[in-house]
Amino acid sequence: MRAGLLLNMGLRSLARNKMRSFLTMLGIIIGVAAVIAMLAIGQGARTSMEASIASLGTNVIMVFPGAQSAGGVRMEAGASGRFTVEDVEAVRKEAPALRHITPIARTSAQIKAGGANWRSSVYGVYPEYLDIRQWEVTSGSVFSAAEERSGAKVCLLGRTVADSLFGAGSDPVGQSIRIQNLPFRVVGVLAPKGQSSFGQDQDDLVIAPFTTVARKLLATFNAQSLYASATSAEAIPEASAQIEEVLRRQQRVPEGESSPFMLRTQTEITQAATAMSTTLTLLLSSIAGISLLVGGIGIMNIMLVSVTERTREIGIRLALGARGNDILLQFLVEALVLSFVGGLIGIALGVGASALLASTQGWAVLVSPSSIALAFGFSAATGIFFGWYPARKAARLNPIEALRYE
Template structure:
């Protein structure tokens, strides 16, 4: 008997019990749809996190003050451990670092005419925009001579523009006040939206760090330093370089902990990605239970089918059908049920993913890998769970089968 004939016989047998076949498929349909939907949500979340972190500066490195222990007591001056000389040393000595900017910030009310808005002002150098991979929508960045002279100039984010200039007037050249200090707006930043932590990146004012240090905060230390590696691949080497430079400039003894912390965006990305992947695997494992239940259902139905068609099996074998043809026939029936359920599951899974994305606003990413693996799993499920009933049918004694009532 040819494979084509076996397919026709198996297909007719499946169609004879449409309701039972559909109910048998249900476990496979739910399992495959759940796996595809979970993978789509997981991959979408991972991509969203990557995009959000990249929007903060893909190669960015953060240097923050840390704590230091002396005689078992925490040093309370850890917030003042970073100086301008540290930023200059990194800029001059780190070969894997492309840009460096001191960073100080303070919170307060920004006022323009009758409008005011609570926000944060950041004191930075002109290289900050390159580190953050941030473009200007209008105007320009302040220059080094304005940093040296502690000029009262500022760039504002889109949120500040909307709140302080709600009528749509051009803010360039206009004056705003922050803690009674007047600033002339020289640039408007392009919109970035929220970051990974849900913070509005556009609710920001940028000014020369010298201006913020002297006129707003009255301090000579830095709250942090931000830098950018030459490339993402150089991020780890850049972190090691910066650590070595600061250990030298701070004269940290080998027996003491560093009074600073250096971390890259890549480390943050790896942490979030590993967490996202772990949750995705957990969700897929839970969804995979439905596939297991569906496979057991197929085995049960095929076993019942073998019992119901015992006489048919005996008759086929009596007129010359070989055992391997009987085995293939029932195995093909099992695979047809499994793959049929898989096809419907894929359709439901894609539909469910799109619905979740549109209705709840969650990021989704339907990958071809999840579709391919679903078909592979369905086929394997059909073969695995259909093998025993098919083998039992092939091993039937034709004489006993013909006598079966």
């Protein structure tokens, strides 16, 4: 029998039981829509996570105080500076795999400008910090290394801080602000980075020279953490090994004892995030897969009913010269049409649901062509897999008994 004829026959037979066909398809529709929406959400989550990791900078290595595997007491990160300027200088000189390194002194402070008042984080860093984080300055410029060393009272404002103190879209370069009542001159405004994947506003900060923040605001010579970048992605492990070696020597950590600080590389963070989003996608997909399975069982169920109902028709066709394969194909095509049409509706629904989620919930949702292909392939496979058994049952009927069936 020709393919066109088979298809026509399948469509007609399904059109005879419209309600039943639709209800049967519903399982596949929901399954496919779920696969597409779930994959889109997973994909979207991964993309936004990757973007926020990329916003950390390039080839970043972070060094925090506190033992990597502290058994009992753990030092509070902000309690006191653990890294001296000498440590930083030593690392800078002796770790060739590093491109940049900066100490970080961080505090939370009340910031005033004119009548406006805003509480924000103040980061004391070397000018290289912006290079490590690949952060552009939209107006003005970064303070110089000389200004940093001399403890100049200059600062860069994050977009949020600039907007809050001076009004949205303003250019406060040259203006004066007070951080904990100490006057600072604004020398630049940072390009907006937006929210991090954890919902933090990355633009709500003030960046000032390390020396100024450490001495004048925190009354210390030490840094709370270090922020460095390796020369390349491949050099990250080497660079972190070098940092660790130099810092252990600087801080005179005895052989065999664990370091009183820990290193986090961007690679590790990326891996952790990827593992998380993979788990998420897997979880969502397995839910979607189960609904497809249920849909497939629905198809099998209704096809079995259909074969029984049409036993006599099958008998007639066999008597008139249909071979077992002709009958098999007829019923398989019907199952396939059910799953295909269901798949198509499901794709439309899934794409629609993803778009709805994206617009109403503001979720990063990404429908990829591959997920559509996957969902469609799955529904087709479901049709073949679950249509096979009923179709084979039909094909194996004995013509005499089928003709006698009432």
